[in-house]
Amino acid sequence: MLKCKDLVAKADALVDGAPMTMRERLAMRMHLLMCHHCRRYVRQLRALLRTLPRETDALDDARTQEVLDRLNIPQDR
Template sequence: MLSCKDVAHLASQTLDAPLTCRQRWGMRLHLLFCRLCRRYVGHLRFLERAFKRVRHGDPECFSPRERLPEQARERIRRALQDRKPS
């Protein structure tokens, strides 16, 4: 019988690679009896939906207000001018 720790790990792994039949059935059996693991699986699926938006939408929703700081902008401007072919 798989432990919660095993199932939590498999629930994550299933997002990265297919499980073996044995792992899938072991997980299903455990989930029948374990409410916390059922919730955990649901939470990971939710995270996956959120990450998908980051991946396909714009990760800019992650840090919408950040701008290149002024000092860095000036420094980069000078570096670009120095390197500019005449």
């Protein structure tokens, strides 16, 4: 039986749809059916991932330049 810490360690793969064996996927599904803590964790992880692309889209030129400056990448190349 999968433990909560095992599920949390693989939760990002589950949410991303990353390849995993049928056995792993089934073990995670079974755990999620029985454990509301992990269900909530996965739900929050999914919600968090949905917000990320929008933040990237909102990156304006000034913010992009700030990031480039921090990475020490010259502007004109």
